[in-house]
Amino acid sequence: MDIWLRIGVSIWLVVVSVVDLRTRRIPNALVLPVLVAALACRLAHGNWLVGLVCVGLYLLWLTGFLGGAGDAKLLMALVALFPAVEFAPVLAAVVLAVTLPWTAVRYRRHWGEFFRNLRPTEERLEREGVPFAWVYALGTLIYMWTSIS
Numbered sequence: 264m265d266i267w268l269r270i271g272v273s274i275w276l277v278v279v280s281v282v283d284l285r286t287r288r289i290p291n292a293l294v295l296p297v298l299v300a301a302l303a304c305r306l307a308h309g310n311w312l313v314g315l316v317c318v319g320l321y322l323l324w325l326t327g328f329l330g331g332a333g334d335a336k337l338l339m340a341l342v343a344l345f346p347a348v349e350f351a352p353v354l355a356a357v358v359l360a361v362t363l364p365w366t367a368v369r370y371r372r373h374w375g376e377f378f379r380n381l382r383p384t385e386e387r388l389e390r391e392g393v394p395f396a397w398v399y400a401l402g403t404l405i406y407m408w409t410s411i412s
Contacts, residue, residue, distance in 0.1 A: 269407055272344065276400035279337065283396035289333025294340050301343035313346040334395055341403055350406050357402030 275297060283289050298317070305313045320339050341354070 264407065264410075272407060273404060276396075276403060280394075280397035280400045283333070284394045287394055289337055289396055291333070291336065294333060294336045298336065298340035298343055301340060305343060305346065310346065313343060317343050334399070337396055337399055341399060345403065345406065347410075349410070350403075353406040354399065354402035357405060358398055361398045361401070 275293075279289060279293050282293060298321075302314055302317055317339050320335075320342070324335050324339070341350075
């Protein structure tokens with residue numbers, strides 16, 4: 264990946280993370296243009312599988328199956344940007360490395376709620392929001408800046 268593209272994606276991820284931390288929302292205007300551009304690039308280079316996966320995920324999101332969170336759209340954009348199989352384990356490892364300790368500390372006095380709170384309810388998401396874009400951004404930045412290509 265070209266250095267300028269890495270810098271641009273890094274800035275975009277920081278902006279998305281800051282907006283999510285401040286507002287507890289990820290606006291479509293920040294995510295959908297990147298998703299569409301990345302998909303268009305993949306399709307132009309003949310990578311139909313990534314296109315089909317993202318289109319399928321987007322259709323599932325539209326039907327409400329994936330929820331309404333901006334995190335779902337952000338993940339679709341990241342899959343379109345980084346379709347390599349190696350991206351998924353790096354992102355998953357960072358998400359687990361951050362989420363499990365954070366949840367354990369947050370619910371240390373209520374261990375019975377620990378597993379129930381790994382996936383917050385729709386009401387809790389609506390009431391509190393969960394600013395999680397920074398975790399996806401961290402995993403993506405680690406992958407992007409340490410990968411060879």
